[in-house]
Amino acid sequence: MSFTIAIDGPAAAGKGTISKAIAAHFGFAHLDTGLLYRAVGRHTLQGLDPVEAAHALTAEELDQGDLRTAEIAQAASKVAVIPEVRAALVDFQRAFSRRAGGAVLDGRDIGTVICPNADVKLFVTASAEVRAERRFLELEEKGADVTRGQVLADVRERDARDSERSTAPMKPADDAALLDTSELSINAALAKAIEIIEQVQHTAR
Template sequence: MKHITIAIDGFSSTGKSTVAKQLARHLGYVYVDSGAMYRAVTFYAMQEGYITKHHFNKDGLIANLKNITISFKFNESLGFAEVYLNGENIENQIRTLEVSSFVSKVAEVSEVRQKLVEQQQVFGKHGGVIMDGRDIGTVVFPNADLKLFMTASAETRAKRRFSELIERGETVTYDAVLKNVEERDYIDTNREDSPLVKATDAIEIDNSNMTLQEQFNKILELVNSIN
């Protein structure tokens, strides 16, 4: 069985990372969470004061991109790779609603996208990789063997995200999460550089009414059909 490249794109909170991790474990593939990379840059920008609720110093962030090193280290107890920023594990810090509220704005910056796309393409050079994000099938791996586009209603995605955040102990409201989902959808699909669009050869999967197991089985069938 050949090692293929799998690109998973789609809207926020559609379970891209969840199914990508499942597939990576099952197939023995490398999983790269491109969204975590953008969250890592966002977290750096927040820590350095480049982005707040009131301003975004894009030039300051761009000038300091050279000081950002992002890496992934596999955590055997968790069963997936955690993201590190300049050698520090920030897996939990980047999953907050606060980071979510800024990440689409940071991801709009062309210089940020260029830096991360170059690194992502290195990760996938030899196949046997699953990567999820917003522009994987259109920009990062336009020749991927399998392209998926995940979607679900905004309300369904907000409910999922709200549950995740509550389980982590965050104090959030469903309305705030829904607003964040809708705002990210707008920014992701309307940005000038690499907007979120379905690749012409991508297979769309609406998982609004699918269980995780049903989704995994459906996508695994698609993978096996290629091999």
């Protein structure tokens, strides 16, 4: 029996951390769909055509540890606006969402495009300033040479690109529960998300 949880939201809102924790809590498989676009973005930085890279992508590439750099994040955001790239990756994501035992997928268009019939849809967000501060501290810890102003500008630029693209723009699904983490700890946000999911499971019984 499958149970699909779709989690969307902008960069650094906490959706990745929340998604992984939800998957662990319920014993579901987890897919960070942003890694698909990061893997394609990395290929384009190496000079490959983005559409060809998307068609040739394998699951093994998602386990390679260098996909979380700021450069690859920007490349991922740029290839994500290409309709042919998105189309090439749709089947991969939908197949994952239907796996027996339950699945949690997080990204930008899971509830609106990839899994419009998901059992639960969450849109995890936070203010641009809060998200930029989180990302800045993350990058600073890794030794990156960036300023708070640069990171905030990057966050706003990425938000605009993700929400204004013509194909599958980032937006909450009409039936998504909104989870604003601006003033919530990860534990508090996770508790709220679990409560929403358990309510749906209880109603479905």
